[in-house]
Amino acid sequence: MKKAMENILNALSLSVITYDNSNANTRATYDAVKDGISRTALSIVLLTGDDEGRCRKAFRTQNDKNVIHEMRYTRQPRLNVVFEAGYSFAYRENKNVILITVDGVRLFSDLDGINKILIQTDRGNISSESNIKFKQELVKNLTNCGCDLADNAIDIISGIPLPNNLQ
Numbered sequence: 804m805k806k807a808m809e810n811i812l813n814a815l816s817l818s819v820i821t822y823d824n825s826n827a828n829t830r831a832t833y834d835a836v837k838d839g840i841s842r843t844a845l846s847i848v849l850l851t852g853d854d855e856g857r858c859r860k861a862f863r864t865q866n867d868k869n870v871i872h873e874m875r876y877t878r879q880p881r882l883n884v885v886f887e888a889g890y891s892f893a894y895r896e897n898k899n900v901i902l903i904t905v906d907g908v909r910l911f912s913d914l915d916g917i918n919k920i921l922i923q924t925d926r927g928n929i930s931s932e933s934n935i936k937f938k939q940e941l942v943k944n945l946t947n948c949g950c951d952l953a954d955n956a957i958d959i960i961s962g963i964p965l966p967n968n969l970q
Contacts, residue, residue, distance in 0.1 A: 804851055804965070807964065808849065812847075815953070815960060817945075820838075820839040822839070840895075841894070844948070845899035846891035848887060849903050850880040850902055852877075852879060852905060852909075853884075854878070854880065856879045856909065857873060858874075879908060901945070901948065902920070905922045918947060922937050927968045928968060942960075
């Protein structure tokens with residue numbers, strides 16, 4: 804998903820800074836994150852289900868909203884990515900951060916009012932309808948964050964494929 808996002812953003816003439824191309828003169832992730840975020844106008848955070856997690860039994864309650872996510876191991880973003888999202892929100896004062904996630908991924912709470920795009924899949928596969936909807940939502944969110952995109956931005960990125968399987 805990361806490479807597809809880089810391709811989409813580059814096609815829209817937006818500069819992309821990742822951990823791999825940050826100017827931080829260090830191998831420390833925190834320094835690379837700080838450097839990348841400080842040199843960009845917005846942050847896009849990919850909250851994919853690379854890890855698994857659940858709530859420990861001692862901390863579960865009967866009133867948990869997402870019982871499945873609390874009781875069973877489910878897919879969740881890596882904790883360093885959750886940290887990067889939090890740092891982005893703090894640095895940008897809750898503005899110009901776009902979260903992208905896939906259905907079935909356990910997220911943290913309190914995401915109301917945040918620029919968030921949910922990619923709908925069918926057993927991990929993205930339909931052409933979901934692909935189109937994702938790109939429309941991305942262009943809308945980028946515009947909301949102040950990016951000056953071409954009028955035909957969706958046409959520009961329509962042929963860029965997303966990964967076939969996001970499980």
